[in-house]
Amino acid sequence: MSTPGGTGTGTGSGTGSGTLGISAILPVRNGAALVAEAIRSIRAQQPPVEELIVVDDGSTDATADCVRRADPAARLLRQAPLGPAAARNAGAAAARGAWLAFLDHDDLWPPGRQAALLAGLHARPEAGLLCGRLQILALPGGTLDARLRQADGAHLPFLLASGLLRRSLWQAVGGMRPARDRAEDIDLYLRLLEAGATVATIEATTLVYRQHGDNRSRAAALTGAALLAAMQAAVLRRRRGAA
Amino acid sequence: MDQDLDTAFCPAGTGIIFRDFGDEMVVANLDTGIFFSLGGSAPAIWAALAEGHSARGIATAFGGDPGILASIGGLLGQLRAEALLTPAASPAPAPAAGVAPWAFVTPLLERFDDLQGLLLVDPIHEVSEAGWPLAPQTLGGAG
Numbered sequence: 001m002s003t004p005g006g007t008g009t010g011t012g013s014g015t016g017s018g019t020l021g022i023s024a025i026l027p028v029r030n031g032a033a034l035v036a037e038a039i040r041s042i043r044a045q046q047p048p049v050e051e052l053i054v055v056d057d058g059s060t061d062a063t064a065d066c067v068r069r070a071d072p073a074a075r076l077l078r079q080a081p082l083g084p085a086a087a088r089n090a091g092a093a094a095a096r097g098a099w100l101a102f103l104d105h106d107d108l109w110p111p112g113r114q115a116a117l118l119a120g121l122h123a124r125p126e127a128g129l130l131c132g133r134l135q136i137l138a139l140p141g142g143t144l145d146a147r148l149r150q151a152d153g154a155h156l157p158f159l160l161a162s163g164l165l166r167r168s169l170w171q172a173v174g175g176m177r178p179a180r181d182r183a184e185d186i187d188l189y190l191r192l193l194e195a196g197a198t199v200a201t202i203e204a205t206t207l208v209y210r211q212h213g214d215n216r217s218r219a220a221a222l223t224g225a226a227l228l229a230a231m232q233a234a235v236l237r238r239r240r241g242a243a
Numbered sequence: 244m245d246q247d248l249d250t251a252f253c254p255a256g257t258g259i260i261f262r263d264f265g266d267e268m269v270v271a272n273l274d275t276g277i278f279f280s281l282g283g284s285a286p287a288i289w290a291a292l293a294e295g296h297s298a299r300g301i302a303t304a305f306g307g308d309p310g311i312l313a314s315i316g317g318l319l320g321q322l323r324a325e326a327l328l329t330p331a332a333s334p335a336p337a338p339a340a341g342v343a344p345w346a347f348v349t350p351l352l353e354r355f356d357d358l359q360g361l362l363l364v365d366p367i368h369e370v371s372e373a374g375w376p377l378a379p380q381t382l383g384g385a386g
Contacts, residue, residue: 159364
């Protein structure tokens, strides 16, 4: 399969080198229990990703050893603990592919994801962000409330792990903002929309999202402030843009 | 509706979250993904409504001008239409004296649907020193 190119919003296209041009980025802190499983789900993809970058954000457990054992070919970047946004930024800065593909260490890429997304890129070459459907699984201790059950099979493009993002677009908006951690992906998604990114979808399942505990209702009560701050920042940007 | 002016309301469920940013309030409905910016006197009105004060009580606190009551009633109608408020179980308390120490400014409500239908999965992430996206010890032996 040739490199997916395209002329979507943002600049850049495939690498033109005959590679697939997809850089997988797996940010993690203290994820020794599950990181190998996530890596295996990436390496099982056909065609393979061009590279796998694991960003260890200051883990104090055996995450780094687990990564090395699971995949000696992975590029392991270790940094002081700076948070999810900074870890993703570090991974993206090191990436060489034209497309970025993220995965959190507690989730999985389902078999066939890579092939489905590549087919999607050829069908929608204008896409800056291409995503597939979610499969929601409850881990032991996890519960699926009505909203999560509704999410099973849905397209939620703000979840970067559900698809591919053109690296030039990531660079154009400046990547993620560490100050927006806890709602960094919503903040990025809103900025991508404001930048005019073309969001496209495919029918295939591209992410197995694993729910754990009942953190959501607790988090909504206690830390919805981050999400609301990201929304307010979007309101202010749009006002400035309209002025 | 006129009877709404004397009714006590509360946020319509745990999916309604809001935050006061000083000169504006942002309200989000996690169930729909739609979020709102409230400006003018709308933040103070929202805060008072969410505490269970009636629209008429709030208008009284703003000075009681009939035009102010109509304006607050209009905002209340919008908030109700967006399913952000629902009648509260308790009756409306006495007029909310002192909730509005500032001058009345026409309330504004802006609606944003960029995230409509998208906040189905945890949009608010747990991040701690123990790890993220989750601490392994919370998995209960999974993985």
